[in-house]
Amino acid sequence: MAYLADFSTEKKYQAAVKKTERLTPADTEEIREIVLEVKQPGFECQVDQSFGVLVRTENEFGKTVHHRLYSVADLPAESNGKQLLTLLVKRCSYVDDFSGEQYPGVASNYLCDRKVGDEITITGPHALPFVVPDDKHANLILVGMGTGIAPFRAFVKHIYKQVKDWKGQIRLFYGARSGMELLYLNDKDGDLTNYYDEETFAAFHALSPRPHWSDPIALDTAMEARAEEIRHLLAQTNTYVYVAGYEKIRPMLDKAFANILGSKEKWETRKAELVAGKKWAEVIY
């Protein structure tokens, strides 16, 4: 497991906001897609990487710099020799256990509040564990929740547009609170649907049963509905499982995989094999 403090903030770059668009409706959680143009040449962030955002803050303890990581949500592009980066960010807030007060998350609110033309400081690029296997016959089970779709959107595009000729099966399971939050799978931003023609690709989404409540998203139900196929993929040695999203995805997935394989012990054994073979990767935040 990597800690945030392990990610260097030494290399800094300035980036200008080229586009910022809210993807979710006003009465739901705010998730924005932001496109940045990196001012200095030489910054290259690939689909298997993330980058950091630095925010200067001041509180009763003095001035500090807040560093948070964001995944690349699209294939990196170039404009006049400068790199364009796309990110997805959810405006976070959290409740202090002690005082019960709600605090806005520093970096996510800072990013969501930036306007076109504003400049921000970024770091990186930093490694993400989602590596494209060398073997094109490898199968990939990708599971993302909320903004956890970001790295997989870039990853799937990279495989079908740049690596090409993928022979293994790719299954993307994606959970969101409501249909409108199914970023990139709804009508407006449905660019993942471009790959539905590919024989090797299928995406499945899961919604919360009550979108305005804080119920867990039924990602496990969506996966268990395809138990036979997942069992078949997990029985093969060249299957990789990659997971991205919020903390609550972890127990949900363990439960779903245990149900699919028939017992908790069977899943623990298979997961240990995946981890040992470097075929399990997760970015949980």
Ligand SMILES: Cc1cc2nc3c(=O)[nH]c(=O)nc-3n(C[C@H](O)[C@H](O)[C@H](O)COP(=O)(O)OP(=O)(O)OC[C@H]3O[C@@H](n4cnc5c(N)ncnc54)[C@H](O)[C@@H]3O)c2cc1C
């Ligand atoms: C490798 C990596 C890639 C990431 N990629 C993305 C990405 O593509 N898009 C993205 O939006 N975030 C991503 N994150 C999470 C991001 O780095 C921040 O943690 C998140 O934006 C909150 O930071 P903040 O400064 O706003 O909150 P802080 O001021 O750090 O406050 C954090 C508090 O908010 C809560 N919190 C943090 N994240 C969430 C969340 N997502 N949902 C609910 N509560 C939360 C925590 O419980 C914590 O108490 C990634 C994290 C990692 C490690």
